[in-house]
Amino acid sequence: MKKSMKKHLLSFLVLLLITSSLKSQQQMIKSPDGLLSLTVSEENGLLFYSVKYKDMIMLEDSPLGLVTNVGDFSKDLRITASEENIIEKTYQQEKIKKSSIEYIANELKTTAVNSDNQQIEIVFRVSNNDIGFRYNLFQYGESAFCIIEKETSGFNFPSNTTTFLTPQATPGIGWKNSKPSYEEEYIADEPIGTPSKYRLGYTFPCLFHIGENGWVLVSETGVSSKYCGSRLSDGTADGLYSIAYPHPLENGGSGIASPALALPGSTPWRTLTVASGLKPIVETTIPFDLVEPLYEASQEYDYGRSTWSWIMWQDNSMNYNDQVTFINLASEMGYEYILIDALWDENLGYEKMEELIAYAHSKGVNVFLWYNSNGYWNNAPQGPKHRMDNAIARKNEMKWLKKMGVKGLKVDFWGGDKQETMKLYEEVLYDANEYGLMIIFHGCTLPRGWERMYPNYVGSEAVLASENLIFTQHANDMEAFNACLHPFIRNATGCMEFGPVLLNKRHNRTNDGGSVRRTTDIFQLATAVLFQNPVQMFALTPNNLTDVPSFEIDFMKTIPTTWDETVFIDGYPGKYCILARRHNDKWYVAGINALEEPIEVEVELPMITGKRVVCYGDDSKRQSYKKELKVKKSGVYKLTIQADGGIILTDM
Numbered sequence: 001m002k003k004s005m006k007k008h009l010l011s012f013l014v015l016l017l018i019t020s021s022l023k024s025q026q027q028m029i030k031s032p033d034g035l036l037s038l039t040v041s042e043e044n045g046l047l048f049y050s051v052k053y054k055d056m057i058m059l060e061d062s063p064l065g066l067v068t069n070v071g072d073f074s075k076d077l078r079i080t081a082s083e084e085n086i087i088e089k090t091y092q093q094e095k096i097k098k099s100s101i102e103y104i105a106n107e108l109k110t111t112a113v114n115s116d117n118q119q120i121e122i123v124f125r126v127s128n129n130d131i132g133f134r135y136n137l138f139q140y141g142e143s144a145f146c147i148i149e150k151e152t153s154g155f156n157f158p159s160n161t162t163t164f165l166t167p168q169a170t171p172g173i174g175w176k177n178s179k180p181s182y183e184e185e186y187i188a189d190e191p192i193g194t195p196s197k198y199r200l201g202y203t204f205p206c207l208f209h210i211g212e213n214g215w216v217l218v219s220e221t222g223v224s225s226k227y228c229g230s231r232l233s234d235g236t237a238d239g240l241y242s243i244a245y246p247h248p249l250e251n252g253g254s255g256i257a258s259p260a261l262a263l264p265g266s267t268p269w270r271t272l273t274v275a276s277g278l279k280p281i282v283e284t285t286i287p288f289d290l291v292e293p294l295y296e297a298s299q300e301y302d303y304g305r306s307t308w309s310w311i312m313w314q315d316n317s318m319n320y321n322d323q324v325t326f327i328n329l330a331s332e333m334g335y336e337y338i339l340i341d342a343l344w345d346e347n348l349g350y351e352k353m354e355e356l357i358a359y360a361h362s363k364g365v366n367v368f369l370w371y372n373s374n375g376y377w378n379n380a381p382q383g384p385k386h387r388m389d390n391a392i393a394r395k396n397e398m399k400w401l402k403k404m405g406v407k408g409l410k411v412d413f414w415g416g417d418k419q420e421t422m423k424l425y426e427e428v429l430y431d432a433n434e435y436g437l438m439i440i441f442h443g444c445t446l447p448r449g450w451e452r453m454y455p456n457y458v459g460s461e462a463v464l465a466s467e468n469l470i471f472t473q474h475a476n477d478m479e480a481f482n483a484c485l486h487p488f489i490r491n492a493t494g495c496m497e498f499g500p501v502l503l504n505k506r507h508n509r510t511n512d513g514g515s516v517r518r519t520t521d522i523f524q525l526a527t528a529v530l531f532q533n534p535v536q537m538f539a540l541t542p543n544n545l546t547d548v549p550s551f552e553i554d555f556m557k558t559i560p561t562t563w564d565e566t567v568f569i570d571g572y573p574g575k576y577c578i579l580a581r582r583h584n585d586k587w588y589v590a591g592i593n594a595l596e597e598p599i600e601v602e603v604e605l606p607m608i609t610g611k612r613v614v615c616y617g618d619d620s621k622r623q624s625y626k627k628e629l630k631v632k633k634s635g636v637y638k639l640t641i642q643a644d645g646g647i648i649l650t651d652m
Helices: 003-024 279-283 320-333 349-362 391-404 419-434 467-471 473-477 479-483 521-530 550-558
Strands: 026-030 036-043 046-053 056-064 066-068 078-092 100-113 119-127 130-137 145-151 154-156 162-165 187-191 206-209 215-221 240-244 260-262 269-275 304-308 337-340 366-372 408-412 438-441 457-460 535-537 565-572 576-583 586-593 599-604 612-618 624-630 636-641 646-651
Touching (some): 036 078, 036 119, 036 130, 056 240, 279 565, 304 320, 320 337, 320 349, 337 349, 349 366, 391 419, 467 473, 473 479, 550 612, 550 624, 565 586, 576 599, 586 636
Parallel strands (some): 304 337, 337 366, 366 408, 438 457
Antiparallel strands (some): 026 036, 046 056, 056 154, 066 145, 100 119, 119 130, 130 269, 154 240, 586 646, 599 636, 612 624, 612 646
C-alpha cells in the first residue's frame, strides 16, 4: 500500500474514532409520547443539555454543573456512565388543580467525573410536556457535607423568545424593610435578555414564549430545609438565564446565601414545562409529581372558605364587635372559617380571644389566626410577634391554639429564601401538624411542591395580592392584566393565597371612598374559580349581602375551593383566560378579559356538551346578569366577555 493511501486511511480511522467517541458522549431521552426530547452532551469538558418539542428547538445547548467547596463539577468533566429507567406512580392530592394524578416518565441518570475523579450524577425525568432534573452528590473522602458555591445550570433560549417575568426585589426595601416578598409586577412579552428592575434576576416561576415554536415554564420543586430557594439570574443578551441563589442580605443578613448539603445528597429539582400551546403550562402537575410527603398528617384536614375583616376594614376592625360581625357573615354564607388578622393580641388579648373563638364555634365557624414570623429580619410591628421563630415559644403557643380549637394559622412577613429560612418554614409546618393546625404563608416565598410534601400546608401568597387593591389605584387599574397572568404562571406551579372576590365598588369600609374597582362583579366571581387555593379567604363584606344582586351572593355561598380536574380552554397571558374546573360532578367554566374591548371567543366545552347550564355574565353597561341556556350537542359555544369583565357557566 502506498504511503499516501496509508496516511489517508489512518486519518479516516482517527476521524471515525473521534466521531464514535463524540457520539458516545451524547445521550438522548424522550417523553413517553415521543414529542419531547432532551439531549445531554459533553464538549471540551463541559456538560450541556438541549430540549426540543415536536422537533422544534425550545432550549439550545444549556450548561450543567455545580461548584462546591469539595470539588468543581462545572468543568473538566467526562461522562462515564448512564442508566435509563421508567418511572410510574399514581397519587391523590386534593389540594392542587387535579385530585388524581398518574405520572409516567422516562428517566436518564448521567454519571460524570471531574479532573479529580470525583463523581456527580445528573438525573433527568422526562414526561409528556414536563422535564425535571437534579444533581446527586456523593461523599468524597472524609467530607460529610459541602457548600454549593454556585450552580451553573442554565436555560439558553432561542433569540426569538419573549419573556413573562417578575423581578426579584432588593432585600430590605419596601414597607418596614419587608422585601423580598414575591410581590413585584410582571412585564409581559418583554425581549429576551432585558435586565430586571433590581438587577437581581427573576422570581420563579418564569414563563418564556419561544415564538411560533411554543412555550416553556421554568421553576423548581422539592425545596425543603435541606436547601435554599433559588431564582433565575438576569439573562444575557443572547438568552442564557442561570440559577441564582439568595442575596446575602436576605433574612436580615443572617445565614449563608449558598446551600449546605449533607453528603451524599441531592439538590432540588429544576423543572420545565414545554409545549407548543398553553394548555400543558396551565394544567401541569410537575411540581408535585417529583416529590413525596415528608411526614404523615396527624389528622384529616378540612379545606374551605373564609371571611376576614382586615382586607377591606383594615387594622381598625381588630376589635371584638367587628370580628363578631364577620363571624356572623361567615355563618350566613355557610363558610367554614374566619381569619382573625394582625393585632388581635394587642387589641383583644388572649382572654378575650378565647371568648371570641368560643362564639365562632357556637355559630359553626372555625378560626384561623394571624401571626408575625419575625425574629429579626424586618421591622413589621404587627403582632403576635416572636411566637413562630422559636421552637419553645412556638410549641407553647400551638398547645394553647389546639386547646382553643383553632384550625389554622396565617404566618406573615418572611425574610427571604436562604436555607435557614426554608428550615423555619418547615419547622412551623411540622410543629403545626403535631397540633392539628393548617398553615398559610403570607409575605413569603413561592411554594415548591409543598402541597404534597407537607400535608397541613394550604397555601402561600407570593403574588401581588388583593391587599394591594386597597392600597393603590394603580393596582386596580392593572387588576385585570395581572389576573390574566396568574393561571399561566404563578398559580400554574402552586397554591396562591390571593384573597379574591372584592364586590365593593370602592375599597373602604363604607363602600364610598378609597380606590375604585375597575373590574365587574362577574370578573370578581370568576376569580373564585380561576385562582386556586384550598382555603380561600374571600374579600366579601357584610354590606355585600344587600348591595349586590342576590344571585351573586348565592353563587358565592356554594363555590368550592378544591378541584378534581382543571382544563385550560383558551387565553393568552395578560389578555384573557378561560378555564374549566370540576368539583365532584359539577363543572365551572370561568373566563376574564383584560383587553380594552369586549371579546368573542368560540370555544369547545365537551364537559358541558348538550347540558342546560347557568350563565353569569356582564352586559354592555357592565351590569351583571344570570340566565339559563343550553350548550349545543357539538359542545361549541361562543363566549362574550366584556372589557374588565367575566363570564361563568356552571352545571345546573
